[in-house]
Amino acid sequence: MEKDAKNKMICKHNAEILKYLVAVFVCTFCFIFINQAKCAEVVDRIVAVVNDDIIILSELNQTLKPFAGRLKELGYSPEKERKMLFKVRSDILNQLIDQKLADQEIKRFNITVSQKEIDKAIERIKEASSYTDEELREELTAQGLGMEEYRESVKEQILRAKLVNWEIKSKIVITKEDVKSYYEKHRGEYCGEKKFRLKNIIMSIPNSADEVEKKTIYKKMNAVLARLKAGELFETVVRDCLASSKSGELGIFGINELSPQLQEAIKGLKAGEYTSVLDTDYGYQIFYISEIVDAAGKSLEDVSPDIEEKLYNKIVNEKYRSWLDELYKRSHIKIIK
Numbered sequence: 001m002e003k004d005a006k007n008k009m010i011c012k013h014n015a016e017i018l019k020y021l022v023a024v025f026v027c028t029f030c031f032i033f034i035n036q037a038k039c040a041e042v043v044d045r046i047v048a049v050v051n052d053d054i055i056i057l058s059e060l061n062q063t064l065k066p067f068a069g070r071l072k073e074l075g076y077s078p079e080k081e082r083k084m085l086f087k088v089r090s091d092i093l094n095q096l097i098d099q100k101l102a103d104q105e106i107k108r109f110n111i112t113v114s115q116k117e118i119d120k121a122i123e124r125i126k127e128a129s130s131y132t133d134e135e136l137r138e139e140l141t142a143q144g145l146g147m148e149e150y151r152e153s154v155k156e157q158i159l160r161a162k163l164v165n166w167e168i169k170s171k172i173v174i175t176k177e178d179v180k181s182y183y184e185k186h187r188g189e190y191c192g193e194k195k196f197r198l199k200n201i202i203m204s205i206p207n208s209a210d211e212v213e214k215k216t217i218y219k220k221m222n223a224v225l226a227r228l229k230a231g232e233l234f235e236t237v238v239r240d241c242l243a244s245s246k247s248g249e250l251g252i253f254g255i256n257e258l259s260p261q262l263q264e265a266i267k268g269l270k271a272g273e274y275t276s277v278l279d280t281d282y283g284y285q286i287f288y289i290s291e292i293v294d295a296a297g298k299s300l301e302d303v304s305p306d307i308e309e310k311l312y313n314k315i316v317n318e319k320y321r322s323w324l325d326e327l328y329k330r331s332h333i334k335i336i337k
Contacts, residue, residue, distance in 0.1 A: 044056050044057050044058050045057050045336075046336055047060050047093065047335070047336055048093060048096070048097055048333070048334065048335045048336060049332065049333065049334040049336070050097055050100040050101060050104075050331065050332075050333055051100075051101075051104060051331050051332050051333075052104075053100050053103075053104065055093070055096050055097065055100065059096065060089070060092065060093055060096065063092050063095075063096065064085075064088065064089055064092050067085075067088050067092070068085060068088075071084055071085055071088070093335065097333060097335075098324055099156075099160075101324065101327045101328070101331060102160050102163055102324075103156075103159075103160075105163055105167070105327070106159050106160070106162075106163050109163070109166060111159055111162050111163055111166065112159075113155055113158045113159055113162070117158055118151055118154050118155050118158065121154050121157075121158055122136075122150075122151070122154060125154075164316070164320060167323055168316055168319045168320055168323060169316060171319075172312060172315050172316065172319070174308050174311050174312055174315075178311055179300070179304050179307045179308055179311070180300060182307050182310070182311060183300050183303065183304075183307060190297060190298045190303050191297040193254050193255070194254075194255065194292055194293070194294055195252045195253060195254050195292070195293040195294075196252065196253055196255070196258075196266060196289055196291075196292055196293075197249075197251070197252045197289070197290045197291035197292075197293065198250040198251070198252075198253060198287055198288065198289060198290070199234060199248065199249050199250060199287070199288040199290055200248065200250055200285050200286065200287050200288065201221075201224060201237070201238060201241065201285065201286045201288075202282060202283050202284070202285045203217050203220060203221055203283050203284045203285075204282065204283040205217060205283050205284065217283075217284055218277065218279075218284055221277045221284040221286060222277055224237060224241055224286065225274060225276070225277055225286055228274050228286070228288070229274065234288050234290075252291075252293060261278060261280070262275075262278070262287065265278055265287065266287065266289060269289055270289070270292070271289055271290065271291050271292045272289065272290070273288075273289055274286055274287065274288050274289075275287040
């Protein structure tokens, strides 16, 4: 009996110790878990679901990084920078979704690209940029990229180009009638353009000049204009005014190459005529039209290749967007804010 009592007491004591240890373990675990939860930061999460694929925060931030850097350099106010960054972030996320959809179609059509194709594409890029292999690697290093990462990027671009060719470009046909119709509607782009050979006389205005000094200079320029309109040779008047003015042959310009102020000033003028005295950023100026050149227009035959390329690119862009919109409609896409 006494032995049984002792055994019961030992068992009871062991049970109390076990309860205590379990309690200590649970409290310790909870303390560690809570503190870890408090200290933890969200380093990655899903920002979009595109069918069976996901886009994660780190992927979005990596793509956004160079644009965020450029925005900072522009010196906007913090509020404007935040708004613009939000807009850029949204645009980039949509681009990443477009890429995921395209990549899924690439897999569906089993489109592939060889290492040889990647090599050729990189050689073309080096040739177009006048880079040696070492210079290209240096440029990539400056951008934080290795050659393998770059090759993977080039591979993705080739795959997407093949997809566009497969789904869109191969189905586009530009007819002669399309080219002719565009030419007729845009004749202004291809007809001969008038060009003006200009000379000028300029009197600078000192930064310290007051209104009285400005009026004095303006009167001098009007006196110069009066002599020119009276029939004196431009060169003679310029020679007499060299002490107080500058002049020169400016060259030949199309109307759209001139400032709005000068376009308005020469409107309706003929060769050998002068503008009025113009108040410009460089001082008071008079412009002399020494010659008007009628540039020859371009025929339909001359511009057909350019028009065909314009129409082709326009249709490709429109059809690609329409194709993506259709993909969106039949896909499961969820953006997680």
